[in-house]
Amino acid sequence: MSIALQTNLAPRTVTVETLVTPNALAVPLSVAAGRGGLGREIRHPRIQKSGLSLVGHFEGLSVDRVQILGQTEMSFLAAMATEARVKALDGLLGRGICCVLVTAGLDPFPEMLAAADFHGCPVVVSGARSSTTINAMHAFLDDRLALRANVHGVFVDVFGVGILLLGKSGIGKSECALELVQRGHRLVADDLVECFLRPPENVYGSATELLKNHLEVRGLGVLNIKDLFGVAAVRDRKRVDLVIHLLAHDAETTWDRLGIDDEWHELVGVKIPRRRIPVRPGKNTANIIEVAARNELLRQAGIHSARAFHARLAQSLGLVDPSTTHDEEALPRAASAPPPRPTEPV
Numbered sequence: 001m002s003i004a005l006q007t008n009l010a011p012r013t014v015t016v017e018t019l020v021t022p023n024a025l026a027v028p029l030s031v032a033a034g035r036g037g038l039g040r041e042i043r044h045p046r047i048q049k050s051g052l053s054l055v056g057h058f059e060g061l062s063v064d065r066v067q068i069l070g071q072t073e074m075s076f077l078a079a080m081a082t083e084a085r086v087k088a089l090d091g092l093l094g095r096g097i098c099c100v101l102v103t104a105g106l107d108p109f110p111e112m113l114a115a116a117d118f119h120g121c122p123v124v125v126s127g128a129r130s131s132t133t134i135n136a137m138h139a140f141l142d143d144r145l146a147l148r149a150n151v152h153g154v155f156v157d158v159f160g161v162g163i164l165l166l167g168k169s170g171i172g173k174s175e176c177a178l179e180l181v182q183r184g185h186r187l188v189a190d191d192l193v194e195c196f197l198r199p200p201e202n203v204y205g206s207a208t209e210l211l212k213n214h215l216e217v218r219g220l221g222v223l224n225i226k227d228l229f230g231v232a233a234v235r236d237r238k239r240v241d242l243v244i245h246l247l248a249h250d251a252e253t254t255w256d257r258l259g260i261d262d263e264w265h266e267l268v269g270v271k272i273p274r275r276r277i278p279v280r281p282g283k284n285t286a287n288i289i290e291v292a293a294r295n296e297l298l299r300q301a302g303i304h305s306a307r308a309f310h311a312r313l314a315q316s317l318g319l320v321d322p323s324t325t326h327d328e329e330a331l332p333r334a335a336s337a338p339p340p341r342p343t344e345p346v
Helices: 071-078 082-093 110-119 130-144 173-182 225-229 285-300 305-316
Strands: 006-008 029-033 067-069 100-102 123-126 148-158 161-166 186-198 202-207 214-217 221-224 237-239 242-248 263-267 270-279
Touching: 029 110, 067 071, 067 130, 071 082, 082 110, 110 123, 148 173, 148 202, 148 285, 161 173, 161 285, 173 186, 173 214, 173 225, 173 285, 186 214, 186 237, 202 270, 221 225, 242 263, 242 285, 270 285
Parallel strands: 067 100, 100 123, 161 242, 242 270
Antiparallel strands: 006 148, 029 123, 148 161, 148 186, 186 202, 202 237, 214 221, 263 270
16 A cells, blocks of 8 residues: 555644533533633543642653542542642642543532642543543543544445455445445445544544545445435444455466465554455456455454465475464464454444
């Protein structure tokens, strides 16, 4: 795939003002003080508990992370003398941190409100307990701060396998996707696929809002797949499980005939299995992609048909099976069990 077909996007940031927007999180948030700092940026997708900072130990304190004060921290502050509490809160809020989030609906101390307004550090209150708030915060920040890339291709869901079709313009990606949709599979995105990373190493793809549910086919124009085939023919996003690169039959002199060696395509820093498939007029590419999806499901289950056949062949000839001597670094995904598949929205 040429570099021009993939554009890595700069990391995004989230302001505290975006965080406290109504319905932004699964838990309601309210700003108690420090409204002058709502423009501060959150650059890290994980929160930080601030317990040690309250006793003056600021080593490891990240100003880019949301600082959580839960029941334990608030009860510790309540046990302090007023002068010590003022010193502790002034030390924390004066470090330039993006914001402080008080959980469990606890009322911030007057000293905290005063220090927040003085330093311009937002103090936000959540009515939910710490665990619920943290889970909602991580889900929100994982989505907003994810590494992203725009890829020129077509993304389809075939038998539950997310397949990203790549290839030169006019090679037949959209026509192949249309035939797959007619066979009951689902379109995710056409032309421009927005890919983003979800921890630990899952890459998801979706369509842009403008192109969502649409497919452009030469000779027919732009088609609304949802209107033509129904809501079950499309989906908003899907995990990218397999990359298939469509190439003209004469573009390469050699093709993989055995399927023993694995190829990988790097997308937002994650290596994803790749297959190169030759195409030519009259060839039913959709059939091959369906079989590739079934074969990928077998591989995810730990069944590698080509290697099993090669092992039996080598054994019958009394030879050492070369497929068992591969460099482990060349097989980052196939050499171990596949990552757990997260629950995905229908």
